[in-house]
Amino acid sequence: MPGEGAPNASLMFIGEGPGFNEDRQGRPFVGAAGQYLDELLHSIGLKREDVFITNMVKCRPPNNRDPFPGEISACSGYLDAQIEAINPAVIVPLGRHALARWFPRDSISKVRARPRTFDGVTVFPLYHPAAALHNSALRATIEADFAKLGALLRDRESQGAPAANENPDEGSGSQQLSMF
Numbered sequence: 525m526p527g528e529g530a531p532n533a534s535l536m537f538i539g540e541g542p543g544f545n546e547d548r549q550g551r552p553f554v555g556a557a558g559q560y561l562d563e564l565l566h567s568i569g570l571k572r573e574d575v576f577i578t579n580m581v582k583c584r585p586p587n588n589r590d591p592f593p594g595e596i597s598a599c600s601g602y603l604d605a606q607i608e609a610i611n612p613a614v615i616v617p618l619g620r621h622a623l624a625r626w627f628p629r630d631s632i633s634k635v636r637a638r639p640r641t642f643d644g645v646t647v648f649p650l651y652h653p654a655a656a657l658h659n660s661a662l663r664a665t666i667e668a669d670f671a672k673l674g675a676l677l678r679d680r681e682s683q684g685a686p687a688a689n690e691n692p693d694e695g696s697g698s699q700q701l702s703m704f
């Protein structure tokens with residue numbers, strides 16, 4: 525399950541791995557967590573078509589167990605190629621597995637919604653939307669964190685950066701890409 529979205533997205537979300545529904549449909553974040561992600565995107569004026577959405581691992585871990593480190597490393601070249609091709613300005617790791625790619629020693633509860641720059645790319649970690657579905661106490665936090673992401677995007681645009689789906693390096697057009 526490779527991922528999908530706008531080839532010119534300047535905003536990229538990286539989850540953990542496909543679950544049951546994603547595995548059946550071949551699309552990322554289409555189950556309950558995905559519906560919540562759609563709502564969160566909507567809350568900051570975005571649609572999923574505006575961004576690129578993928579996962580750390582491209583195959584469903586059996587019974588939705590956590591991906592093993594060897595599975596994450598087996599898929600990492602694929603993810604590298606996706607990041608290189610989309611060339612996003614802002615990457616949002618969703619949850620601890622994606623977080624570990626950039627912040628291997630940090631916990632998501634400490635670094636969530638604290639942007640850091642890596643090679644010119646802003647990395648803005650957030651709780652995984654499924655975490656808020658399992659623990660309703662996290663909902664207000666993830667919603668406030670998304671509002672901070674929205675503010676960061678607005679600040680970037682007011683400084684002349686392109687909107688979420690207007691990455692100048694990747695051409696224009698609203699064609700959706702799911703071939704990665």
Ligand code: URA
Nearest residue numbers: 539540541542552553
């Ligand atoms: N959870 C993820 O991490 N990724 C998906 O695609 C769906 C649920």
